[in-house]
Amino acid sequence: MNRPQLILAPGKEKSLLRRHPWLFSGAVRRVEGTPAEGDLVDVCDAGGHWLATGHYQPESIICKILSFDSPEVDDDFFRRRLQSAVDYRASLGLFADSATNVFRLVHAEGDGLPGLVADWYNGVLVLQAHSEGMHRQFPLFARLFAELLAPYGIRSVFDKSSATLPARKLHDRSDVSHVDDRFVWGDELDEHEVLENGIRLIVNFFEGQKTGFFIDQRENRHLVQTLARNRRLLNCFGYTGGFSLAALRGGAAYVETVDISKRAIECCNRNVQLNFGTEANHRGVVADALPYMASVDNRFDFIILDPPAFAKNHRSLQQGLRGYRAINQRAIEQLQSGGFLMTFSCSQAVSKDDFQTMVFTAAANARRRVRIVRQLPHAVDHPVSIFHPEGEYLKGLLLQVE
Secondary structure, eight states: OOOOEEEEOTTTTHHHHTTOSEEEGGGEEEEESOOOTTOEEEEEOTTOOEEEEEEEOSSSEEEEEEESSOSOOSHHHHHHHHHHHHHHHHHTTOTTOTTOOEEEEEEGGGGTOTTEEEEEETTEEEEEESSHHHHHTHHHHHHHHHHHTGGGTOOEEEEOOTTTOTHHHHOOOTTSOOOOOEEEEEOOOSEEEEEETTEEEEEETTTSSTTSSOGGGHHHHHHHHHHOTTOEEEEETOTTOHHHHHHHHTTOSEEEEEESOHHHHHHHHHHHHHHHOTTOSEEEEESOHHHHHTTSTTOOSEEEEOOOOSOSSGGGHHHHHHHHHHHHHHHHHHSOTTEEEEEEEOOTTSOHHHHHHHHHHHHHHHTOOEEEEEEOOOOTTSOOOTTOGGGOOOEEEEEEEO
């Protein structure tokens, strides 16, 4: 097999021997051949012995590893990996759950497919590539998923990769493909209705963030539903209202959803009306969450903070932590005594220790007594490879403030 090779510097093979799926450029002594972005390459130690095969990318992470066991990475390889991912979700009972028909089907490294995310939306499969190598495989993936998911009623496959492959927007490059969000198989539709924990949701595949909805918070939204009865809840960075709908379903006395996006609040209001009619005790607010919280005057006994990633990488970590600390301190200061704060970071660059230290500092600055009620990870359909702990990107805490 005559592929380009990445030859490692002496002693730089240790992470691959631990089966970590990312190879950083600093470990590579030389590149043999002229791989284009997205090509399969073989990784060899300093003595030329094969270690792994993966997708090449001319970045800090120079190769995302697909196989440590064999250099044979072909259609059958991808079929086996996709089948394993489908079987895992089926074993969780997700396809048979009458109350939920939206969940993650492929979670990148957690399913042995770094660079690929696939989410199931009640018969519509949304694919998102985080590498050129995976994006090149989308025609194959559409065919394979159409076969593997036929028993579950697949009707469409949608490619939502434009936001995750930003190089195509920033550079005129001939070695990468142009990416537009589009349906690549089956029926085409702008909006689609799904169910999560019995709650109806409208999803717009072209306009929605991530793959259309924040699927990873399903179990945490269900927890809100169990805690919300008779409480007044403020949902900051509320997007299209997932947490707000759960609180209303749980019997909250009043819910307020705040998001800087007018379109998100419009969709949130539609979702509220779809589930609870026009008389629901809910208000959608288009505003920046941090200054808005300064005006709430202790009106709430439950606040949810689920902001976008403030720290996109380690270079912006300290600035991101300052942003997280500011909103958490403001929330802790504003909560009524005995109230709950559910707070999150989805920044992969922020570790669990970073996050908990940040919350400790915010509580100390606010001079309130705070207890940790529960750690809040992402849902079980987002498995994490034991060899890739970075895949545990979502950090969350349920706190009680006195």
